[in-house]
Amino acid sequence: MAEGVYPVPERLLQDGQEKPFIDSLEKYKAMWTESIKHPETFFAKLAKDLLSWSMPFETVQNGSFVDGNVGWFLEGELNAAYNCIDRHAFQHPDKVALIHEGDEPDNVRKFTYDQLLREVCRLANVLRSFDVRKGDTVIIYMPMIPEAVFAMLACARIGAIHSVVFAGFSAESLRDRIRDCGTRLVITADEGRRGGRSIATKFIVDEALQGIDTVERVLVCRRTGAEVNWVQNRDVWYHEEILKARPYCPPMSMNAEDPLFILYTSGSTGTPKGVMHSTAGYLLEAAATVKYVFDCHDEDIFACMADIGWITGHSYIVYGPLALGVTTVLFESTPTYPDPSRFWRIIDQHKITHFYTAPTALRALRRLGDEWVQKWDLSTLRVIGSVGEPINPETWEWYYQKVGQSRCAVVDTYWQTETGSIVISPLPGAVAMKPGSATVPFFGIEPVILDPHTGERLEGDSVSGVLAIAKPWPSMARTLYNNHQRYMDTYFNVYRGYYFTGDGASRDKDGYYWIGGRVDDVINVSGHRLSTAEIESALVAHEAASEAAVIGGHDDLTGQSIHAFCTLKPGVESVEGLEKELILHVRRAIGPFATPKRVYVVHDVPKTRSGKIMRRILRKIVDNEADQIGDTSTLANPHVIQDLIKQLKTHIVA
Numbered sequence: 001m002a003e004g005v006y007p008v009p010e011r012l013l014q015d016g017q018e019k020p021f022i023d024s025l026e027k028y029k030a031m032w033t034e035s036i037k038h039p040e041t042f043f044a045k046l047a048k049d050l051l052s053w054s055m056p057f058e059t060v061q062n063g064s065f066v067d068g069n070v071g072w073f074l075e076g077e078l079n080a081a082y083n084c085i086d087r088h089a090f091q092h093p094d095k096v097a098l099i100h101e102g103d104e105p106d107n108v109r110k111f112t113y114d115q116l117l118r119e120v121c122r123l124a125n126v127l128r129s130f131d132v133r134k135g136d137t138v139i140i141y142m143p144m145i146p147e148a149v150f151a152m153l154a155c156a157r158i159g160a161i162h163s164v165v166f167a168g169f170s171a172e173s174l175r176d177r178i179r180d181c182g183t184r185l186v187i188t189a190d191e192g193r194r195g196g197r198s199i200a201t202k203f204i205v206d207e208a209l210q211g212i213d214t215v216e217r218v219l220v221c222r223r224t225g226a227e228v229n230w231v232q233n234r235d236v237w238y239h240e241e242i243l244k245a246r247p248y249c250p251p252m253s254m255n256a257e258d259p260l261f262i263l264y265t266s267g268s269t270g271t272p273k274g275v276m277h278s279t280a281g282y283l284l285e286a287a288a289t290v291k292y293v294f295d296c297h298d299e300d301i302f303a304c305m306a307d308i309g310w311i312t313g314h315s316y317i318v319y320g321p322l323a324l325g326v327t328t329v330l331f332e333s334t335p336t337y338p339d340p341s342r343f344w345r346i347i348d349q350h351k352i353t354h355f356y357t358a359p360t361a362l363r364a365l366r367r368l369g370d371e372w373v374q375k376w377d378l379s380t381l382r383v384i385g386s387v388g389e390p391i392n393p394e395t396w397e398w399y400y401q402k403v404g405q406s407r408c409a410v411v412d413t414y415w416q417t418e419t420g421s422i423v424i425s426p427l428p429g430a431v432a433m434k435p436g437s438a439t440v441p442f443f444g445i446e447p448v449i450l451d452p453h454t455g456e457r458l459e460g461d462s463v464s465g466v467l468a469i470a471k472p473w474p475s476m477a478r479t480l481y482n483n484h485q486r487y488m489d490t491y492f493n494v495y496r497g498y499y500f501t502g503d504g505a506s507r508d509k510d511g512y513y514w515i516g517g518r519v520d521d522v523i524n525v526s527g528h529r530l531s532t533a534e535i536e537s538a539l540v541a542h543e544a545a546s547e548a549a550v551i552g553g554h555d556d557l558t559g560q561s562i563h564a565f566c567t568l569k570p571g572v573e574s575v576e577g578l579e580k581e582l583i584l585h586v587r588r589a590i591g592p593f594a595t596p597k598r599v600y601v602v603h604d605v606p607k608t609r610s611g612k613i614m615r616r617i618l619r620k621i622v623d624n625e626a627d628q629i630g631d632t633s634t635l636a637n638p639h640v641i642q643d644l645i646k647q648l649k650t651h652i653v654a
Ligand code: PRX
Pocket: 265, 311, 312, 386, 387, 388, 389, 390, 391, 412, 413, 414, 415, 416, 417, 418, 438, 501, 502, 503, 515, 516, 517, 518, 524, 527, 528, 529
């Protein structure tokens, strides 16, 4: 093996019982080639193998990127909740479907597939009693409790479209999302618990609903029992309604292309995009990637540490593992509560075989010392995954050696909210690993590297450019809610004939892909995707601010961090504490995870003669690379650069 290349772990190939589904590079290559040359036969077989249909499909794939009318398994009918619950409950009712690890250690709740069926059916009947119908949207704003999973599946059961909003979003951000999808029902909790602290979830919902007149009902789950404000004729208790409901609700037969959910994500303009996923294509690839990318077998215990408010939680806590009938873990707390051994303790306690988290968490835990990892039995682990941002080689090595104990496969999985499921990743039993590379495409994915300026496809090895995908795949997003034009413009009209990811990437001599990061105005902080425009519009909403420019600076811990440059309105003087106030203002407007690391109140920002702010230059200044700024002769105000460098230097000293 070449230096820096890690072969497939021996242990995976030796152990008879857990023989990988794909156990050689040749097998992977043969299957991938088949999936690209004959996608219809390949995916028809996969869809019949992995999903149960109430009506078979005939047309496997239709439509193209050019028209943006892609569809898969067209005449087929199925129900996602039936696929995730009923068929497993009938076969093995007592198998554990969901392990809930609460905020406090040892606060564990387990649900078998049979119990899951009853919980979801009851809630589905409650939703029906509120007259929620097929195609209606339901907002779920909940902590990481089992009822949040029941809520998603109950929507799927009756054909309602759920939209989970990450419970770290502010009232304002929640309101925007409620307004955009015009929902009549919000499902929430009295409070959340995280890291030993309470979060006033219901209070945030009450604030968000001010000025909204579409919402008729708020269904409130009791998590802590705290006293909450109550709006008569609107608010109802989950635990009371559930008692009235029958524990069986027939699943609604849905067309393969009926929407399963909307998930809002940040784009390069201020308004969030409601990414919409289909029922069959999405579910198929969520399941297929758990099976092949994680090499997950029937008796495995799958633990994805993401939040259900993000796509990773949708695909790898809920839909993927449950569609396969394995046991999934829902974790309510943080990696460092009550101490930095929490993840490793959970792996030991629940005998977890598959563990999936983000590089930021790993970087933070690595800094806190190996002793937290060493005292736990991690021998059940077989595959450990990373997602959300590039993983730097040092963190990869640490993960591989200390957590995987040099005998597990590390899967660096590249994908996006819009791709629905993993699109580039090693397969544990087949693909040698290179730290920092997401390696090779999943079945049906034909990645291409394009010249960013000409859009020309760069063939061969050792090329860099922007990453695009050449052909439709089943779990790709089908539209942006109520905004198909934006869908076309963002993904398909940038480089005609291709799906544009927004990421830069290169392909090495072995055909491995290395993801470089966003090339648009999207930044990635701790694996959270944020739009610079969204933060800028939050800043300029402050009474003192005139103009704002936000960039992602390099950050050893969080990958990137938010730096904002803000000019003030004429006549407004900068006062002590203003920068802090602006930081808090953004935090309140979007949510704690969007807190800027720094706001610099400045006199001016570099602009082109046409008035465009040169964020590229701001980025160089923040990253201490001012010597690489290059030609500034096209700027309208080149002198501001030196002023900013000086000002930032004093900031850092201060
Ligand atoms: O920039 C890429 C980065 O995360 C973006 C997608 O963010 P989001 O839709 O929030 O989904 C995150 C979880 C799938 C991508 O455009 N990204 C995701 N995974 C990786 C990554 N960057 C490098 N390596 C990865 N493995």
